[in-house]
Amino acid sequence: MSINKESYKSIAAELGDDVTLVAVSKTKPVEDILELYTLGHRDFGENYVQELVSKQEQLPKDIRWHFIGHLQSNKVKFIAPFVHLIHGVDSFKLLKEINKNGERSNRTINCLVQVHIAREETKFGLDENELNELVINLVSHPMKHVNLLGLMGMASLTENMDTVRAEFRRLRNLYDQLQNSIPVAFRIKFQILSMGMSGDFKVAIEEGSNMVRIGSLIFGDRNQGT
Numbered sequence: 001m002s003i004n005k006e007s008y009k010s011i012a013a014e015l016g017d018d019v020t021l022v023a024v025s026k027t028k029p030v031e032d033i034l035e036l037y038t039l040g041h042r043d044f045g046e047n048y049v050q051e052l053v054s055k056q057e058q059l060p061k062d063i064r065w066h067f068i069g070h071l072q073s074n075k076v077k078f079i080a081p082f083v084h085l086i087h088g089v090d091s092f093k094l095l096k097e098i099n100k101n102g103e104r105s106n107r108t109i110n111c112l113v114q115v116h117i118a119r120e121e122t123k124f125g126l127d128e129n130e131l132n133e134l135v136i137n138l139v140s141h142p143m144k145h146v147n148l149l150g151l152m153g154m155a156s157l158t159e160n161m162d163t164v165r166a167e168f169r170r171l172r173n174l175y176d177q178l179q180n181s182i183p184v185a186f187r188i189k190f191q192i193l194s195m196g197m198s199g200d201f202k203v204a205i206e207e208g209s210n211m212v213r214i215g216s217l218i219f220g221d222r223n224q225g226t
């Protein structure tokens with residue numbers, strides 16, 4: 001129940017200033033998060049609303065909390081007052097709910113749209129058409145309390161790095177296309193490409209990622225299925 005400081009330091013050094021490291025602390029105790037916090041780390045990622053809310057209450061208030069799981073509309077209200085970035089937006093309905101709760105909390109909430117790039121059916125996210133539809137919808141119905149900052153995706157769970165690379169490259173292309181086609185007012189904020197985890201972050205960075213979400217390499221293995 002202790003973090004791997006050496007691994008953290010070498011990843012942080014490797015990423016440098018151009019790639020944001022989100023330390024994925026899901027299922028890990030607040031003591032582990034504090035250990036990393038003490039080293040100066042501030043960006044942490046969580047997948048479950050209740051767990052995130054409970055940790056946020058217990059931990060220092062300058063932590064930037066990233067919600068990286070699948071977010072249900074009826075749970076937005078619990079994280080809206082403090083969340084730094086929601087990575088997994090996958091519907092216009094959810095975006096509207098985020099906007100509504102942002103207004104209530106008097107905040108503008110940063111969001112990424114999740115794109116489905118993996119072969120597995122089970123992974124969440126939009127396909128290319130749904131993504132374009134959502135962005136067109138947002139551009140024509142601007143939301144004052146939502147900042148659309150970019151895209152997020154997860155590659156297939158495979159050892160085959162050619163497959164993984166091709167999937168990341170596809171996401172990068174979608175990101176570039178959108179950046180070139182959206183109105184300037186949106187484009188200036190559209191600058192985050194969140195892709196890469198413990199097993200594939202190096203490939204993700206080679207393919208243009210500027211935000212990686214790393215759990216097990218820093219905090220150690222989780223139990224199966226999480």
Ligand SMILES: *Cc1c(COP(=O)(O)O)cnc(C)c1O
Pocket residue numbers: 024026047068069154197198199213214215216217226
């Ligand atoms: C758990 C999780 C991660 C981190 O996974 P590791 O393989 O432990 O680095 C990253 N992104 C998402 C969306 C996750 O659910």
